[in-house]
Amino acid sequence: MKYALEAENLEKVYGKKVVLHNFSLKVKKGSIFGLLGPNGAGKSTFIRIVSGLEEGDGGTLELLGAKAGKASRRQLGVAPQENAIYPLLTCMENLKYFGSLYGVTGKTARERAESLLTQLGLKEKKDVIANYLSGGMKRRLSLACALMHLPKIIMLDEPTTGLDPATRIKMWETVRKVVHDTNATLILTTHYMEEAEALCGRIAFVNAGTVVAEGTPDELKKKVGKEIGKISTVPGNAENVIRIIKGMGAIDNVTETEHGVVVEAKDIAKRLPEIAKVLVKHGETVVEMSVSSPSLEDVFLKMTGLKLREVAKAENVKRNWRGERA
Ligand SMILES: Nc1ncnc2c1ncn2[C@@H]1O[C@H](COP(=O)(O)OP(=O)(O)OP(=O)(O)O)[C@@H](O)[C@H]1O
Ligand SMILES: [Mg+2]
The missing domain is CATH 3.40.50.300 (P-loop containing nucleotide triphosphate hydrolases)
Structure with missing residues (x-):
């Protein structure tokens, strides 16, 4: 067995x-x-x-x-x-x-x-x-x-x-x-x-x-795949920061986490300076930036954020955020 x-x-x-x-x-x-x-x-x-x-x-x-x-x-x-x-x-x-x-x-x-x-x-x-x-x-x-x-x-x-x-x-x-x-x-x-x-x-x-x-x-972790960028800013208006980064184009995903805003995009390391510049222009001060391989926490956010919608789609059943059938 x-x-x-x-x-x-x-x-x-x-x-x-x-x-x-x-x-x-x-x-x-x-x-x-x-x-x-x-x-x-x-x-x-x-x-x-x-x-x-x-x-x-x-x-x-x-x-x-x-x-x-x-x-x-x-x-x-x-x-x-x-x-x-x-x-x-x-x-x-x-x-x-x-x-x-x-x-x-x-x-x-x-x-x-x-x-x-x-x-x-x-x-x-x-x-x-x-x-x-x-x-x-x-x-x-x-x-x-x-x-x-x-x-x-x-x-x-x-x-x-x-x-x-x-x-x-x-x-x-x-x-x-x-x-x-x-x-x-x-x-x-x-x-x-x-x-x-x-x-x-x-x-x-x-x-x-x-x-x-x-x-x-x-x-x-490999399922999450690519490297991700983490950006912490002051005043750290996450909603604003996410909207600005998304607006830059060729960005796969932006999520707010307790460690700052996480950005997924091709060649993220090369793009971080450009992202910082745009954020500063919009009144955010960058206090920390880093590039890292995906952690288990990143997998958690990805798997549990996206899939909820995918599960509902696959079943053709409407669910609210708690996973309850509507
Ligand atoms: N006896 C019950 N009657 C109705 N709903 C229930 C009952 N027991 C659990 N649930 C619901 O089932 C869902 C899953 O609960 P469960 O306790 O399995 O979650 P969990 O993954 O262990 O969460 P946590 O990480 O908070 O412990 C929740 O929405 C909960 O409200
Ligand atoms: Mg439990």
């Missing part, structure tokens, strides 16, 4: 709202796979369907080579987006409880819990009730609870949201080690591009309920 997870044409509809549509994904056994996409894209819905918390409205799903069902889901460990821990139980009690749901009890449970608490930096909090942990500690406890039964497929929904930078990097190491030591497959969602790049062998971009691109980080 090559794949730990195979989803084909999954559908999920809430009332009139299409949340997953033609959602297809294959995740190789033993790999670390990232799901990226804007808020509301359908990532958590996909995870809920895989974990059996919700039923899909169509499509097929296989886990470890078998149709998803009670048996195959015993091999699944899920840490949902909202922490799944009991606030009035201590860390140790939480871990033992979640272990027991999967038949992990007694000495095995105690030893595994101790080991997870140590790996996740919660050793000192062993007998503290979960309610008294900091936000980042609760997040780590929730992850530990998902790992008690040594699942073969681990699904982590934004595992590092709310963690400080040092703890986040430590978490990456722990997660890598767990996957390696237990020969598991990991599927995670994240909004941190550097995290996806550091951890994931392959990534799928999800937009408006469907997978719009999939590949290794390098493959995905």
